[in-house]
Amino acid sequence: MKNEESYSFVLSEERRVKNEESYSFAVMAFHSSFYPLVLLSSLFALPSPPLRSSLFTQIMDEFKYKREKSPLHTKSYAFAKRIINMVRYIDCPAKMYSLTNQIFRSGTAVGALVREAEFAQSPSDFVNKLHIALKECNETFYWLNLLYDTGFISESQFKSMSDDNDELIAILISSIKTVKKRNKLNHTNE
Structure with missing residues (x-):
């Protein structure tokens, strides 16, 4: 024993x-x-x-x-919350629900894709997720413009939201370039 x-x-x-x-x-x-x-x-x-x-x-x-210290994570999450609150207060007829639904989906997808990229399977998968988040930001900008041009949001709301969207686009582009550059350096060192 x-x-x-x-x-x-x-x-x-x-x-x-x-x-x-x-x-x-x-x-x-x-x-x-x-x-x-x-x-x-x-x-x-x-x-x-x-x-x-x-x-x-x-x-x-x-x-x-x-x-929690990552600007991309904090800003994309804060942007998603702002999109949700904006959609909540838009006075939109039921037959135009798809308009608010589209900005809701694209605006909140950015943060979700950034979080999804954290557990990417490879560097190329990581870059791919960030590229998709960038495309969602671009789509969100389209819907913001449409909501502004049709009078569903005010000029100050549009300016504030589009400034945040532009900031996310800049951070995403910078992150993608950094990862690609780092990945290129790793391949040359091998």
């Missing part, structure tokens, strides 16, 4: 070491790139579900901390 206990202890000690190594690898992978999928893939190989859960929580806490 004593041998079984010591064997059990050795196995649990090996698990602890393996989990610490996986955590270190995961944190290193997180800090070295935009692609947290690498760190999550190491989690699925962990032997013990309770340790996986606490490890996942530690990694996501670090990741959330980074996300």
Whole structure:
């Protein structure tokens, strides 16, 4: 019985070491790139579900901390909230519901796509998600113009919303260029 206990202890000690190594690898992978999928893939190989859960929580806490400081995340989320509030207060007849629905969908999709890009499968997938978010920003600008030109929103509302939209477009373009440049540098170093 004593041998079984010591064997059990050795196995649990090996698990602890393996989990610490996986955590270190995961944190290193997180800090070295935009692609947290690498760190999550190491989690699925962990032997013990309770340790996986606490490890996942530690990694996501670090990741959330980074996300809250990201201008792209905070601004896209704030923009989605503004779109929702704007649509809520537009006085629109029922037969024109599709007009407000379109801006609702495109304006809130930007933040959702930015969040989706966090767990992209590759650098090209990450860039692709940001490109789609950029296209949604462009579509939102179209609907903002249409709402303004047809009198559903005032000039000050249009100016405020389009300024926020333009800022998101600039951040997305800058992010896409940065990732492409970084990816090009990584390929030349190999």
